[in-house]
Amino acid sequence: MSTSDGVLVRVKDVEKVFHRGSEEIHVLSGLNLEVPKGEFLALMGPSGSGKSTLLNLMGGLDRATNGTVEIGGERIDEMSDRQLAAWRARHVGLVFQFYNLLPVLTAERNVELPLLLTPLSKAERRQHVETALTAVGLNQRSRHYPRQLSGGEQQRVGIARAIITDPTILLCDEPTGDLDRKSGDEILGLLQALNREHGKTIVMVTHDPHASARAKRTVYLDKGQLFKEKPE
Amino acid sequence: MKFLFLIWSNLKRKKLRTILTLLSVLVAFVLFSLLSALKLALAGGVVMADANRLIVRHRVSFIQPLPYAYMVRMARIPGVSAISHTTWFGGIYQDPKNQFGTFPVEPDLFLPMNPEIILPQSQKEAWLKTRTGAIVGRRLAERFKWKIGDRVPLTSPFVQSKSGGAWEFDIVGIYDGAKKTTDTSGFFFRYDYFDEARSYGTGLVGWYQVRVNDPKQAMEVAAAIDAEFANSPAETKAETEGAMFQGFAQQIGDIGTIVTAILGAVFFTILLVAGNTMAQSVRERTQELGVLKAVGFTNELVLGVVLGESLVISVLGGLAGLAFGWLVVTGLGQAGFIRQYFPLFFIPERDLIIGAVLALALGFVAGILPALQAMRLRLAEALRREG
Ligand SMILES: Nc1ncnc2c1ncn2[C@@H]1O[C@H](COP(=O)(O)OP(=O)(O)OP(=O)(O)O)[C@@H](O)[C@H]1O
């Protein structure tokens, strides 16, 4: 699932403009980014600089105003909504700051959710869910509801849900932003292990230098552009 | 089907709200069942009517008798294929409360005229042989626990016997209805026995049933009959059974319209209740719907999940309401006063099917707008809203 040169994500000349009433907000202006396969990239930048916006474009959750987004050789900016949904189900794992678990479902049901879109049988789904929950160290809590879990545990359920379909890329938006240092470290360790041991490509938005230190590379977003160094 | 648990979990999110919505749907469908039974009960005669049959009665009213001799003259009118007659008797068994349809008839005219009355051949023969013989409908027989061979004394408020005492009848047959809508609460006995034993009125009958060859000619035949007896001391009024029963029904008001109007109002209210529940439930979980889309649910699938919730509520509530209504109607149907006044008291199959379709339609209409709203939620924006 990558082009021959090993580049998995290729964001080219991307612009993103939001409209708030008559006002135009230029969030990304001619942004370029390449993420090689197997990368663990940290994306930093001031609040409101467009980090989540960029992540959404890479995950096919939103569309760029201009420019192209190519992932694994596929132009996702050219896909229809329906194709994009199928593509997300197959290739993207998402981890959110506030976990975004469905409160009415148990941990295992939350993790199972993306598998409902696959042709897997009930028994196979069960098997996969168990494996994923074991991988994040939560197989004992599979029948618990999100409200019965701590923040760190909920985020681990979130990660289990993100990796259950063995996605091509893992996109994490401030995955430790709502956690204390210890739980945050555990989550970062988990992501690092997924990257190192399973070769998962990860893009992680964070405000925390402690977190970005765990990544292989860090880029900074400011005024619609990416920088290799933190701009002054 | 694998998405059913998702629908189910969402309904459990606010249990009280779901239960209240379910209950309001249920109540609406209980009402639907009751009104449908009531409508049938009041329109009963119209349902039982046969387009091939005319009723010929005294022009002034049903209570005035007609001469027996009219039968021969009517038989000569073109288009008439058979004639039967009967007379008011109003038989009472033991207690004045126990009054029911009791009619003197001539078996060999009456049975061919009323093919909806199903009587075994052996009982038919027994009736022809027994002057005091009577046949009773299944419902009536069950009501008084009568069996073949029982001797039943009846009194009549209209007709005295020469002896002055009660009329004695021997039950020789129990008939069933050819259709579910056939009334089986009647009591029929022989006219020859009746005419001979009554103290006055000999040679008179209450009204005639006339079968016509072709239902399309029913009106013309009716006009010909009335013309035949015009300017005689006993002028007639001939009309189809359907028209006659319709006349009855209209006297109590246009029940059908009233019932439909009530149900319309009830269902409109329920629609608003259910629709509001769904709309609120979609508004509350914008972010969750965004998550579904984020993990790869298509817009159409999200629409399906929300619509599914609405359908589950209304179909569960609707079917439970119909079932409950059916129990109530069946229970009421056993009650004495209902059996006495409404020989037909049940929910017609057709209405049960309409009810089921209505439940589906309710779920669809209540759910479609919120479901479309959920479908159209823009993914990135839905996720931005902090829950
Ligand atoms: N749907 C939208 N409509 C209008 N403006 C939007 C929309 N989404 C994002 N924006 C604006 O775009 C800018 C970038 O938002 P974004 O969420 O990408 O920032 P961020 O870098 O993730 O910030 P934070 O660190 O606070 O999460 C902000 O000014 C935000 O208000």
Ligand SMILES: [Mg+2]
């Ligand atoms: Mg953000």
